[in-house]
Amino acid sequence: MPGYDPTHRAPRPPRRIPGLGWVLGAASVLAVIGLVMGAMTYFGGDPGAADEQTPSRAEGDPAGERETVGAAASDPEVDPDEPTSWGPTVGELAQAQELVAGWDAERLAGQVIIGRYDGYDPETPAALVRDLHLAGVTMTNSNVEDAEQVTATTSAVADAMTADGRTFPPLIGVDQEGGLVAHLGDVATTYPSFQQAGDVITAAPVEGRRLVTEATRASGLELRQLGFTWVYAPVADVTIGYGDVTIGSRSASTDPDVAADAVVAALEGFSSAGVVTSTKHFPGHGSATEDSHAVVPEVTATLEELRARDLVPFAAAVDAGAPAVMLGHLGVDAIAPGEPASMAPAAYDFLRDELGFEGVTMTDSLGMGAVYGRNRPALTAFLAGADLLLMPADTATAHATITAAIESGEISRERAEESAARVVAIQLWQQRIAAEVAVPLDATTQAEAAAAALVAAAP
Template sequence: MRRTTLAAVAVLPLLAAGCSTVSTDPAPPDAGADRSTTSPTVPATTGQAQEAKVDPDAPLPWGPTAGELADAEALVAGWGSEQLAGQVLVGRYAGTDPEVPAALVRDLHLAGVCVTADNVVDEAQVLATTAAVEAAVAEDGRDFPAVIGVDEEGGSVAHLRGVATDFPAFAAAGEAIADSGRRGRVAVKDAAHATGLELRLLGFTWVYAPVADVTIGAADVTIGSRAPSDDPVLAGAAVKQAVAGYNRAGIVSTTKHFPGHGGATADSHTTLPVLTDSLAALQARDLAPFATAVQAGAPSVMIGHLDVEAIAPGVPSSLAPQVYDYLRGELGFEGVAITDSLGMGAVAGTPTLAVKALQAGADLLLMPADTRRAHATITAALEDGTLDRARVEEAAARVVALQRWQARIAQDRPVDESAVEKAEAASAALREAAYGY
């Protein structure tokens, strides 16, 4: 769909103090380049046990600079329990009144909200919603943008249908690369780039894509054509290009659903799927595209609700320390680990769910069934010592640093209405590269 007019969007001021130790224009993660998992350092003097000095302008593998992360760590260390609890939550809300999510963010100091199809009326209402949420963040005294995310994968999972451009399902990405080689890779990257720009035009800062799951075909009842391929090599190639495109657009992408939902024969929206494959089999198929995404500079990875017997038997991945340890230790991921929606059936009814996810290693909790209750539970756990404050500070600092990266890149790469035409052209190019029409 092509928009002809756009309502004015409130722009969050970017205060110089928030990034005082960083350069004005460091680039985001390089498109598709392999990256080290450690920050560049200055070697200590020979024979001296000096602490390595980190260049504050050095970009971390997942986007922010070392200085942005250090500033974020210092900031959250001074927060009270309620503000700290809010910064690790992305809330859900009902209805289409822009003031509802804004009040939730303002009252609970939330990192942000997830916008779903049920929250969408039309373009003007979406713009009003994202502007209201950003205004609430500014009123709360924050100098970085909110996490305003949406599931906009293409195909059947497109919560802005009728407002944003329609793209084919992500299966087209694998097909395009398989059928058209380099032209297909360019089409996938351009599609992600164009999607990111159009979402930014509407006020979004996050997109819950790309899907890195490797589908097993008909037995895969949940992912299907949302997956880029049934071939892990093609899936990895598609995810690599998508991450690069989103990074270039200045929007935070979320590679999902780690450690891989494509081999599950049950739907985690309703129950907890069990994956019985060996670790070697998982590494060869399910985990491979996630490793590629991390090397490509993925800023965020979504942890699915899966019982992966080879890693953490009997425990949902989103609540399993072993899964987060694998993501960070084996794959070298340093960015924001976000849970899949905590309102899903796979984890429904779990006592102190939000606290357990943070204890396991999550940095950001997506859509608890009751956002206010989750906030109260986290706050109480911080106050009584059940939840280690250092763990939550670590999580919140990653989120703040990533939002400052997003704001910096967005400021350097402004968008205008031409993003709509670019999205329409990119959608057509991806479809042609994949299917020839």
């Protein structure tokens, strides 16, 4: 992965490789040369929601107004095959922007939501994607019976996406980190915890990184065989050890450099398999001594301490081209005191402006205790800077809330299109890579062998 320096222990200055702001300005040029011709033929709230307005940043709607331009928007030498700093090509991003420009508020709102659902019936998530125009859904362990039911569900969701007039794949995500967090259970290969990946890298850095990359690539191919397009991994948190009540062995290491190595190796593996990753939980959950599934933990480290520890793997992930970063429900005093990072404009600003991230920002699950019951948490997170809203407690209510906010102007159309375009671009990237990288017939056998090799290498 280009640009990663494993000896570097602090975030690098923001990069300004072609990002969304530049591509949107260049979209008209690309349209003239025919890259996005025909794109316009496509189809052009939460518990406790209240009538009161959810406050947004004092300066107004944040992400839609932030300048992310790195090159002249009028540059006639635009190369549509030029990769962005986070995966999709300039052409794919321009195509996505042209596409979402024809959508109404309901479609834009759906494209920034990843739904949750109950039960095992494949039609339940399919209906959500078809009727609410969702970007996709998450499958949890409470939605999994066996391999046949899982593939029936992912196929139904893909069919629903097509029925809704979208020719790119749905976002079908799963928490499949290995170790304690593996929501597919026996349906997929059992991998050791990410801590073991860190142990292997510590023992033999070069060989360890290779084994982690091979394991995550094999895991990604197996996930694709089951119909998944996203994985909510890798965990970039740096654990503090026994005081860390939530992450623990989900973290690769207490050493930020080892954690960074493991994260970059995992990103390379999953990406090469054609699976979109969600590096988590920014700005770092590993030093929190409370569980965000229940409360908003307070991280009291200074900014200097964060830069030396918690932020190191995230900076490495951004440099390595991470397509998406998940923000945790953490109160980080040095960045956004008094509010969860997932709902704090300052946290999104920090990620984009200091770490230089230009990809998709997403929340942790909006059904977690840290944010459940807040007034319109999905809207608050979106106004703060989230591109994707993960698993609102009530998907239909969240969709209605975001739709109404776009229609009323509380969310500007520019802001809604910007986020929707980022998400569509990632899905176009996934579609392209998946077409280039076939899933082998023995994907499960390869996954089992890669997991066994990782276990065998552990000191």
